Amino acid sequence: MSETRGRFTFRGFSLSMHTMMKPMSQSPLNIFRTAAEWRRFRGTLAPGQPIAFVPTMGALHEGHGSLVKLAGEIVGRGGHVCTSIFVNPTQFGPGEDFARYPRPFAADVELLAQWDAQSLFAPEREEMYPHSGPAVTVDPGSHGEVLEGAVRPGHFRGVCTVVAKLLHIIAPTHLLLGQKDFQQQFILRKMIADLDMPVQVITAPTLREADGLAMSSRNRYLSADERPKAAAIYAALSQAAADIRAGGTSAEAVAGQLRKAITAAGLRVDYATAYDPTTLAPYTQEIADPCVLLAAARLGSTRLIDNVIVQFEPARFAAENQPSPPSPAPPPPGPTNPPMK
Numbered sequence: 001m002s003e004t005r006g007r008f009t010f011r012g013f014s015l016s017m018h019t020m021m022k023p024m025s026q027s028p029l030n031i032f033r034t035a036a037e038w039r040r041f042r043g044t045l046a047p048g049q050p051i052a053f054v055p056t057m058g059a060l061h062e063g064h065g066s067l068v069k070l071a072g073e074i075v076g077r078g079g080h081v082c083t084s085i086f087v088n089p090t091q092f093g094p095g096e097d098f099a100r101y102p103r104p105f106a107a108d109v110e111l112l113a114q115w116d117a118q119s120l121f122a123p124e125r126e127e128m129y130p131h132s133g134p135a136v137t138v139d140p141g142s143h144g145e146v147l148e149g150a151v152r153p154g155h156f157r158g159v160c161t162v163v164a165k166l167l168h169i170i171a172p173t174h175l176l177l178g179q180k181d182f183q184q185q186f187i188l189r190k191m192i193a194d195l196d197m198p199v200q201v202i203t204a205p206t207l208r209e210a211d212g213l214a215m216s217s218r219n220r221y222l223s224a225d226e227r228p229k230a231a232a233i234y235a236a237l238s239q240a241a242a243d244i245r246a247g248g249t250s251a252e253a254v255a256g257q258l259r260k261a262i263t264a265a266g267l268r269v270d271y272a273t274a275y276d277p278t279t280l281a282p283y284t285q286e287i288a289d290p291c292v293l294l295a296a297a298r299l300g301s302t303r304l305i306d307n308v309i310v311q312f313e314p315a316r317f318a319a320e321n322q323p324s325p326p327s328p329a330p331p332p333p334g335p336t337n338p339p340m341k
């Protein structure tokens with residue numbers, strides 16, 4: 001597919017920016033570049049129609065696909081699935097990969113059509129931030145200062161601010177987020193609860209490659225040499241989860257083992273640790289139930305993150321937050337809204 005000003009050529013057809021016919025489907029993928037365009041369209045949807053929203057930064061993979069498909073299942077035939085692609089500059093720090101972040105827009109549009117998304121909001125930077133950057137931003141609170149926030153100062157302020165803007169624009173009934181970015185979904189749930197945003201959050205399981213590597217847009221940075229090594233993160237997390245279930249609950253020992261295993265594979269660890277997934281507080285002594293093991297590590301110039309929930313009693317934490325087995329098959333939808341203290 002190629003793009004010219006305002007029109008796309010897709011599988012031999014030239015189509016307006018607003019309507020991309022899905023292959024083998026009657027319903028269009030509507031593409032909106034401005035909030036005003038989307039709002040005009042939203043006004044034509046039936047009142048009370050459920051709208052499930054899947055925000056992304058593009059460079060889509062089957063992990064994104066599982067969220068889009070789950071969104072379709074949640075809203076059903078009478079509902080609407082809206083996605084967004086926006087590489088949000090305010091969540092990248094200086095020296096991070098904003099400039100080189102992949103932007104394969106035409107391929108993304110084709111995937112969204114295949115996954116039966118109905119709308120795509122894909123604004124330019126100027127549409128979201130017409131005056132360079134926002135003067136008023138959303139403070140993620142103390143949860144934004146640990147883990148990813150400690151390594152990437154300002155990251156969660158950028159994430160919260162852009163997602164708040166997107167929620168105001170799209171006004172969905174449901175928001176789908178991935179467990180892959182555990183801290184992100186935790187903080188966004190807090191933002192939505194604390195600021196009384198009227199949207200239901202669903203956290204979907206992490207889709208993985210056959211060797212367990214969590215699917216990520218950044219995996220395409222990995223060289224052929226690096227790619228097999230990247231599986232060490234999930235292997236280490238899975239081994240640590242098994243050790244905890246077998247009674248090895250010393251937080252220090254678990255963190256040490258995680259770090260050792262990931263480092264041995266040739267990665268540089270940013271953090272590898274055990275937290276309480278309901279409070280996002282670290283376990284410092286004995287790990288209790290439930291627990292989320294989180295790790296971030298660098299391989300060459302690529303930074304990878306992953307996490308695994310460890311449960312002692314299956315009923316205590318919502319099923320969608322269980323670690324999914326290393327399989328590319330999309331997992332079944334789980335119940336919504338895990339407990340949060």
Ligand code: AMP
Nearest residue numbers: 056057058063177178180181206207215
């Ligand atoms: P991103 O485009 O990386 O900002 O991700 C958009 C959404 O997709 C976020 O809610 C992510 O947590 C989610 N996501 C990313 N990777 C995966 C994956 N491997 N499995 C399921 N969801 C994912």
